[in-house]
Amino acid sequence: MNSNLNFFRGLFGATLSLFIFIPFLCAQFYGDPPDKTHPWAIHDNNRSQPLRVDPGEVPGSPPSDAIILFDGSQESFKSNWEHEKPKRKKNWRVINGALISVDGAGDLLSKALFADCQLHIEWAAPSKIVGSGQGRGNSGVFLMGETEVQVLDNYNNPTYPDGFAGSVYGVMPPMVNALNGPGEWQTYDIIFRRPVHGDGKVLDGGSLTVLLNGIVIQDGTPLEGGGVHKKRSRPRPFPDKGPLKLQDHGNPVQFRNIWYRELRKRPIEGGTDGKLSFESTIAKRAETAANIRKDAATRKGKEKLLRLMESLCYEEDAGAIAAAEKLRAKFIAQVKIDPDSHKEDIVQVNNAVKYLVKHQRMRADHPDVEILKKIIIDNGWKTRDK
Ligand code: MG
DSSP states (O other): OHHHHHHHHHHHOTTOOHHHHHHHHTGGGTSOOOOSSOSSOTTOTTSOOOOOOOOOSSTTSOOTTOEEEEOSSHHHHHHHEEESOSSOSOOOEEETTEEEOOTTSOOEEEEEEEOSEEEEEEEEOOSSOOOOGGGSSOEEEEETTTEEEEEOOOTTOOOOGGGSTTOBTTTBOOSSOOOOOTTSOEEEEEEEEOOEEETTEEEEOOEEEEEETTEEEEEEEEOTTOOOSSSOOOOOOOOSOEEEEEOOOSSOOEEEEEEEEEOOOOGGGTOOSSSOOHHHHHHHHHHHHHHHHHHHTTOOHHHHHHHHHHHTTTOOOHHHHHHHHHHHHHHHHHHTTSGGGGHHHHHHHHHHHHHHHHTTSSOTTOHHHHHHHHHHHHTTOOOSOO
């Protein structure tokens, strides 16, 4: 901590005020603490840093953590896909880097099974216009094999809106028609959340967000069961995982550049970001407190004291309280002999004490509150608090 302090002083000059640097160094006593449904403080440095992902070379190309389902090669097709129909006379084909639906070959399933995801897929309806309505350039992207984002040549081809290209089929039309013409490539960027049920209740009905050629056409659309042909779908649980399904609707629609990334877990599935149940929150807070106490055990003096005090923001632990009491008493006894040479440490511990008092982790009438306050007032030091 002291080396950090010196670093900031060097960086900003000796006149740097306490008001500026204390928030950097004491982030753990900074924002509102964890509560009954949030295991993390606001601006909590105990949370993991976001994982690094390298973006693709150009928008649409797979980032470093993408799972590639089709890269344009025959090998990629064979290793990542299987036909749904065991008995068939034809197969889907790979021509010029595109995967092509063949009439009669049946639907295609990814071998990978997955659920919540960001999916990128590009498609092109035949350049030669054949048929109309649902009969022109029809295929489909079925998330988990269950719910269809419609693929259809609707460039100049009206049909029922909840069966339009980019519709959640039978559930919700796209907001707009942003299609390129027949034969041109279209991109879908899809964010999918499956429905989750538990104890006979819908915990999360699931949703789809779709961008067509970079334009939002579905915005967290509720799945309402996922949609079916002609019937109103009813909320139903989805399996834990399923394949991506591409539809053979009799038209030679092409696909390319297919990849997905898994999304972080929602709290209802064990995720620890966001608003959690009381039980999950308490469990996560206890885990964090234990980690901080473990880290405190590797430290000494003021650093150990601050870490133990920090652990109390997450969990009230008798051992940590007693150890912090003892260390703080020792700290005060040491620094009050020559406060000037311990100014930064005293302000830091005082700040932590005030934070714990403010958030009911420490008694306001605890003697240390007054002792530290008095040292600061007697020396005419400024603190960041009014
Ligand atoms: Mg379809």
